[in-house]
Amino acid sequence: MTKRHSQKYKIDRRMGENLWGRPKSPLNKREYGPGQHGQRRKGKMSDFGLQLRAKQKLKGYYGSISEKQFRGIYDEAVRRRGDTSENLIGLLESRLDAIVYRAKFVPTVFAARQFVSHGHTKVNGQRVNVPSYRCKPGDVIEVREKSKNLLSVLEAIGLAERDVPDYIEADHSKMTANFVRMPALGDVPYAATMEPNLVIEFYSR
Incomplete structure (x- = not known):
């Protein structure tokens, strides 16, 4: 890790x-920054x-x-x-772990890597456990049936601190997400x- x-x-x-x-x-x-020197004034x-x-x-x-x-x-x-x-x-946004995070299946980007690595996701019906897997527009990402009731997933979906961006279509009732298109900087x-x-x-x- x-x-x-x-x-x-x-x-x-x-x-x-x-x-x-x-x-x-x-x-x-x-x-201010971490450590004993974190509060020092920073130069140009x-x-x-x-x-x-x-x-x-x-x-x-x-x-x-x-x-x-x-x-x-x-x-x-x-x-x-x-x-x-x-x-x-x-x-960067087409990585599987990034899409899992954007779709609100997990609370953090760190949790997304672990979630994918532990085999909780499928891409187009096939199990994928590689966080860096590059998705293509049109790919459907879904949470495996056995993982849909995980407490961490249910809590993440309810988070109010962020929304699903429009380049991902998420259906939280089915726990699926469609990667619609490659986003531009302004979309993220x-x-x-x-x-x-x-x-x-x-x-x-």
Whole structure:
């Protein structure tokens, strides 16, 4: 299990933003970084620092993506036609764990990875337990029959802190979600401002 799973709230404090918009975020009480030097006044950040921060924030948002995986997604975004920044966001949001999170089958992106890894999901009727599995528009994601009554799933569906975005059609009565289309940056309901253009600049230096 990635260390980031146990340090998710530290990511919020390090970035200085409530990345997921969760009411439990420590930033709601302590608006400074972690550690004994967290309250020091910060100087002006360099261009490289801004780019690195944007990369860490976007990668951290998706919880369990390694640097190697994230770089691979960037490389794929570059190879595709169109705007690289938009391609990057579309590829990140087409991951199975991201769709499970967006469809509100789980409360957090960290729970989404675990949920998929434990075999609770199907894609087009086939069991898939790979969180990084890339879904295509038109794919139908569903919670397995034996998992539909899990308390964590029922609680997640009732969460009022976020809504299902319009590029996913979720039917919570059947526990299914249709991945309608690849989203653009403006379609994704990030609680914090993401700057994929700076991520592109970081990797293209």
